[in-house]
Amino acid sequence: MHPIRAFRHLGATMRRGVVIGLVIAFVALVCLGQLVHIQIIDGPSTALAATRSRTVKAVLSAKRGRITDVNGTVLAQSVERYTIIGNPQAAQEFEPTTCTARTQSICHQLDGKPLSTTGAAAVAQLVAPLLGMDVAELGGKLSGTGQYAVLKKDVTPEVKRKIADLNLGGIIYGELSNERVYSGGALMGALLGGVNDEGVGVAGIEQMEDDTLTGTDGYQVYQQGNGGEEIPGTMTESQAAVDGSDVRLSIDRDVQWRVRQILLESQQKYKAGWAIAVVQNTQTGEILALADTDDYEAGSDDAKLNVARSVNEVFEPGSIGKVFTMSGLVQEKQHAMGDKFTVPDTLTLDGQTYKDSFNHGAEHWTMAGILEQSSNVGTILASDRYTDEQRHAYLTKFGIGQASGLGLPGESQGVLAPSGSWDGRTRNTVLFGQGYSTNALQLTNAIAVIANGGVRKPQVLVKATVSADGKVQETKPGESTRVIDESVAKQILNGMESVSEHYASQGFAGVPGYRVASKSGTAEVVGADGKLSSLISDYTAIIPADNPRFVVTVVLKDPEGSYGGLTAGPVFAEIGKFLMQKYEVPNSSPRKDAIPVEW
Known part of the structure; x- marks a missing residue:
């Protein structure tokens, strides 16, 4: 008997079952095809795209050389400092984690109490006291668009470590920089001169010897996790920074x-x-x-x-x-x-x-x-x-x-x-x-x-x-x-x-x-x-x-x-x-x- 005639002689219930079975088989066949396409055809490119999205090239800042007197007494030097960066997009999506026995290592609280708000305002409440900034001002910076906003420069390593302990990875982090400090105050003021915000000598001996004092930045290429942290074992390329040379003056x-x-x-x-x-x-x-x-x-x-x-x-x-x-x-x-x-x-x-x-x-x-x-x-x-x-x-x-x-x-x-x-x-x-x-x-x-x-x-x-x-x-x-x-x-x-x-x-x-x-x-x-x-x-x-x-x-x-x-x-x-x-x-x-x- 012809298949169509045979199908017509089936009961209504059986006919519905057959149709449903065919639909399921078709869907399964489509899914199987898509899976094959993703894994075999698009798989390598998709994985590569994911890897690229996680890969970053981080700059390793070279330290500017010191200026010393004839006996080696330091007159000018660069000290370790950090620029604190915020991710406004991530800050606005921030949901504080309540502190419990199980979440103690990743929770958020202020002065031992749960936060009363969420988003950028909550992040600002946590970070502003450490940066010595007004909560409203900081909240404003974190309420903008994009994923990168400079919050404060020349922050000490101690403050940077305290910020890291806030469990705000991916939202607030520090980029290594250097601050130029001078030991003598006005002793050799205009003679030593100074550097601009980018660390370039713009006056005095700092300008005269800028090429000598300036080092060469290095870099690291690695993959980062959702919190902005380096994924162990993913570094593929690196070059160490070369610090600038010291300048020894004849001045005593x-x-x-x-x-x-x-x-x-x-x-x-x-x-x-x-x-x-x-x-x-x-x-x-x-x-x-x-x-x-x-x-x-x-x-x-x-x-x-x-x-x-x-x-x-x-x-x-x-x-x-x-x-x-x-x-x-x-x-x-x-x-x-x-x-x-x-x-x-x-x-x-x-x-x-x-x-x-x-x-x-x-x-x-x-x-x-x-x-x-x-x-x-x-x-x-x-x-x-x-x-x-x-x-x-x-x-x-x-x-x-x-x-x-x-x-x-x-x-x-x-x-x-x-x-x-x-x-x-x-x-x-x-x-x-x-x-x-x-x-x-x-x-x-x-x-x-x-x-x-x-x-x-x-x-x-x-x-x-x-x-x-x-x-x-x-x-x-x-x-x-x-x-x-x-x-x-x-x-x-x-x-x-x-x-x-x-x-x-x-x-x-x-x-x-x-x-x-x-x-x-x-x-x-x-x-x-x-x-x-x-x-x-x-x-x-x-x-x-x-x-x-x-x-x-x-x-x-x-x-x-x-x-x-x-x-x-x-x-x-x-x-x-x-x-x-x-x-x-x-x-x-x-x-x-x-x-x-x-x-």
Whole structure:
């Protein structure tokens, strides 16, 4: 019988059973086909997609290198900190787990009591007290869209661990970061500078040495669970972070601290607008102290927005410039320091009148005496055959108007105009340190030429770098250049020692037990009123004069007492005493070769 006719002869109940059976068989066949499709055809791609959705590439942050002083004392370093991240989507779906004996390790409560709310508000109630944030503010951040919101930066490891104990995995977690901290406060504020929010040096030494201090981030590739945790055994790729190198400065923190304290005391004593000091090792060119009285905390916005005054401030050196003039005169064999002059207190030349700082009759001074008495008139008389080209050339040889070469951001190199642009007065004022400008670093290294027997050595601020694996790379010294002959330098040093004896005999600027060679300066500068109403008083000295170890330069703005030898000179004396004690420098031998200052 035909199947259809046979089906019609079946009872209604049996017919329904057959239909249902066929439907079930069809559905089963479809499910079987789908299963085969998923497992055999789509299986690998589905598994791969699931794996990819769980796979993350986590950045391993490299730590920024430290900045240390010459003895390894840490001045700036990065410490372990965390950025706390929230997942707003997960926070809004949060349902607190009530604490019971069985759920004790994964439950949520506040001050021992169950939470009274759910979602982002509940998460905020748990986390806000640990972050020191307002609950409403934090709840607002967690009520946004997306799965990533920065809640707070620079959180300590202790706080991060407390957050981890809240059982909020996948909702709140910490990303490792670093915070830059500075141990000295304002000791080297703007000189050290600071970093931005991304940890990049943006000012001072932090900026200058950014490439050296910056490390290379690493990474890890692994699969994470629903709570954001790493699934053990799923790491497929990793590269360790390489921390940045340390930068070891030539600065001695103890010297820097003491010099700054002396400056602050002197600023108050002389009611000066500000003060600067530089201490340089004459034998190596290393800067031991680079200090000023500005009160900027290292790493602060002020430190990032301002340049260290010791680097940026330019000024006319005043009579210290006579050292360079006389060096050129002696080197060019136009004079020796023992040559004799009759010096009045005023001189009119080409319609221009020049005066000494004090009234006197026609004095019988040698050139050493002209330097000792700091006579402008005598310096001009001695320079009658000293051409404009020679005047400019020797200032340039001493480094005036040129950057120090240290590479400090914001350093001002001063101004030394070409000799062809000098007018009839400027060509003579440059002989005694007016008509050009310099900074304290530049002036210190120029005087170090005399201490080094006529050789100009490059200055050093970064003594070495130390890689993350401990490899030390000493800074290679730059090329030294001879400026004047050694015999010429000895004559100038001799005259500068007479300057020191002159002030010491009056109770100023002497360092008991040690011979000093120095020069003072005073120059009028433009004040706040736009007129020549302000004064710069400076003093630079070589100590000990019989065996040069250090050059110290001190600069004061508008001190009471005006003259450099009477204000900046005593400040040097305090610094000089400290240096001799700290470095246990033997006392000087008596002076026996003084060039006469009078005839």
